Every structure is written in structure tokens, then in C-alpha cells.
Amino acid sequence: MSLVESLARKPAHAYLVIGATAAQFAQKFVQHLFCPTECRTCPQCTKLAHGTHPDFTWVSKSGKRISIDQVRELQQKALYPPVEAPKKIYVIESVEDLSLEAANSLLKILEAPPRYLIFLLLAKSANILPTILSRCQIVKLPTPPRSQIEQLLRERGLSDAEVEALFSLTKGSLADEPLIEAVRQFVPERPKLQQRLAELPENELWDLLTEENLFVRREAILEVLRRLGGYSSAQVLALAAMLSKCDPEVIEFFIQEALYEMASRVKAQGGAQPCAPTAVHFLETAPWKLQRNANVQLLLESLLFTLRP
Ligand SMILES: [Zn+2]
Numbered sequence: 001m002s003l004v005e006s007l008a009r010k011p012a013h014a015y016l017v018i019g020a021t022a023a024q025f026a027q028k029f030v031q032h033l034f035c036p037t038e039c040r041t042c043p044q045c046t047k048l049a050h051g052t053h054p055d056f057t058w059v060s061k062s063g064k065r066i067s068i069d070q071v072r073e074l075q076q077k078a079l080y081p082p083v084e085a086p087k088k089i090y091v092i093e094s095v096e097d098l099s100l101e102a103a104n105s106l107l108k109i110l111e112a113p114p115r116y117l118i119f120l121l122l123a124k125s126a127n128i129l130p131t132i133l134s135r136c137q138i139v140k141l142p143t144p145p146r147s148q149i150e151q152l153l154r155e156r157g158l159s160d161a162e163v164e165a166l167f168s169l170t171k172g173s174l175a176d177e178p179l180i181e182a183v184r185q186f187v188p189e190r191p192k193l194q195q196r197l198a199e200l201p202e203n204e205l206w207d208l209l210t211e212e213n214l215f216v217r218r219e220a221i222l223e224v225l226r227r228l229g230g231y232s233s234a235q236v237l238a239l240a241a242m243l244s245k246c247d248p249e250v251i252e253f254f255i256q257e258a259l260y261e262m263a264s265r266v267k268a269q270g271g272a273q274p275c276a277p278t279a280v281h282f283l284e285t286a287p288w289k290l291q292r293n294a295n296v297q298l299l300l301e302s303l304l305f306t307l308r309p
Pocket residue numbers: 035037038039040041042043044045046
């Protein structure tokens with residue numbers, strides 16, 4: 001019996017599904033609960049396929065976060081029992097992106113959910129509010145090997161360059177449709193973008209470190225890292241100070257990209273670079289430090305000085 005089958009037999013009221021394939025898992029779970037044979041012809045299957053099933057709602061973030069309004073709307077609708085299926089199911093995509101108010105609001109309904117309700121909260125890691133964590137049954141999915149994810153993406157018609165660009169951004173977790181669409185538009189533009197960034201003055205380049213478009217932001221980070229060797233110590237300190245005042249999401253993305261870049265440098269040079277041991281140490285400890293609310297500015301300073309050739 002598959003994991004989905006065994007869970008759908010006697011479902012709990014809330015699951016936290018962790019892993020790159022969480023969305024695929026959720027789809028299978030809902031399908032299995034509504035029509036286990038996947039007949040594709042019954043009303044349940046047809047409505048699921050068309051996204052019109054009244055008892056199934058998929059909540060994704062509108063903008064940067066899942067807002068309090070989205071959760072309030074969900075709370076309202078959750079008061080009514082299912083109309084066609086035995087259960088009413090809510091999938092909340094990337095639960096890490098709940099705003100704090102939205103998370104607290106969701107907690108209320110997780111504390112005393114009506115019996116017909118099932119929540120599937122999807123997450124990339126278990127790094128979420130402990131109060132939410134404690135109210136869910138945790139399903140940790142195995143990470144598919146890179147080759148398997150690449151295969152899936154090629155089947156969706158992505159070229160090698162597009163797969164590579166997507167990987168550099170997702171670091172191996174499965175990408176959603178908007179991101180795949182974005183990568184299709186981005187890849188042909190990339191050389192032009194790189195050239196434009198290389199010509200930007202420092203202040204304009206640094207402004208792009210908070211850019212909404214992740215592809216542009218990532219290229220800006222790579223350009224900053226390329227320039228880092230030419231920065232004075234004062235400039236490095238100014239950059240760390242600037243970054244430390246940004247949104248945690250911006251800081252995390254920067255650190256992740258910098259560490260990824262550092263890891264590929266260490267790998268490319270067979271670990272022979274003088275700074276390699278420090279870099280490897282950093283790789284192992286930095287994400288942990290950020291979670292423990294270490295002094296972010298100090299962390300960034302030490303990361304940038306370690307990276308500066
Ligand atoms: Zn069916």
C-alpha cells in the first residue's frame with residue numbers, strides 16, 4: 001500500500017507535508033480520498049480535473065505572503081460541511097509564507113477543526129511555527145534525485161539551459177508553474193541581463209539585491225560576488241549593513257546564493273582554495289545561525305569577508 005493510500009484510509013485532520021514533491025503528494029491524496037480508482041469520468045474526477053470541486057480548495061500565496069484575508073475567507077467557508085465529497089479539503093501551499101497574523105488565525109481553526117475538515121499544509125522544511133507544527137501529523141517525503149527532477153522537467157518541454165536556470169534557483173526542490181513560465185522568459189534574456197548588470201554603478205547594482213524578480217535578483221547577487229574581490233573593507237561592511245536591514249527573505253536568499261556559489265567554487269578548485277576550510281565550515285553552520293537569530297549583520301560581514309578572494 002502506498003503512503004497516500006494508507007493515510008487516506010483513516011485521515012487525520014491536519015498534515016504537514018514536507019518535501020520537494022509535497023504538491024504532487026497533495027494532489028494524489030485528494031484524488032484518492034474523492035475517487036480512489038481515479039476513474040476520470042465520475043463527477044468527482046471531472047470536477048477535480050477542472051479545478052471546480054466545491055469541497056477542495058488550494059490556497060497559494062497572492063504576492064509575497066499568504067495573507068490574513070485569505071485565511072479569514074477560508075475560515076468562513078470551512079464552517080459549511082462538504083456538499084459532494086465525504087470530506088472538505090484545504091491545501092495550503094508553502095506554509096512558510098503565511099504572514100504571522102495569518103498563521104495565528106489558521107491556528108484557531110487547527111485547534112478545533114470540524115470533523116469533516118482536512119488540512120494539508122505544504123512546506124519545504126520543518127522550519128515553521130512550532131504551534132502549527134504541534135497540531136499536524138508530519139509527513140516527510142523523500143527527496144527525489146536530481147536526475148528524476150530533471151527528467152520531469154524535460155518531459156514538460158524545458159531545454160537544458162532552462163533546467164539549469166531553474167535548478168540554480170530552486171536548489172533541487174520542484175518548481176511550480178509560475179516559476180517554470182518565468183524561466184522560459186528569462187533564459188533567452190540572460191546574456192543581455194548579465195551584460196547590463198556588469199555595466200551598472202555600485203549603488204544601482206546593490207538596489208537590485210532586493211529586486212522582486214528572482215532571476216534578476218540572483219544575477220545581481222552573482223555580479224556582486226564577482227566584484228567582491230575589488231571591494232574595499234569599508235565597502236564590504238557597507239554591503240553587509242545594507243543587507244542586514246532587508247527583509248529576512250532577501251537576506252536568506254542572498255546567503256543561500258552566496259553559499260551555493262561558494263560551494264561550487266570549492267568544488268571547482270577541488271577544495272584547494274586557501275579559504276576552503278572556512279567556507280565549508282560556513283556552509284555547515286550559517287543557515288543554523290540565521291535560525292537562531294544570530295547577529296545578522298555580523299554573520300553577513302563574516303560571510304562576505306570569507307567569500308572575498
Ligand atoms: Zn472518479
